[in-house]
Amino acid sequence: MRRKPRPACDRLVLGLEPERGVPHRRSPARRIVAEVERLTTELAALGPDSVRVGRPVDREDGLREFDLLGGRGFISFLPVPRHERVYVRNITWYG
DSSP states (O other), rough: OOOOOOHHHHHTTTEEEEEOOOOOOTTTHHHHHHHHHHHHHHHHHHHGGGGGHHHHHOSSSSEEEEETTTTTTTEEEEGGGGGGGGEEEEEEEEO
């Protein structure tokens, strides 16, 4: 049995354009994705120093947190300098 396509009005409520299903131009989702990409690129560029960025400030290893867009949310990330990667685990947005 085929599923009925969702009406365009539902997609607009979700911040999606009706035909393409991509985030709407003014949606906060685009700003959040752009900010997360920018932060992770900068964190990866820091290399071994990325283990000292964000919270908690009293230790240099494990899962870290960094504020997004002036405290309106945060990302949880795991810097792994030996792999030269930053793994984003969670994005929390307060809206």
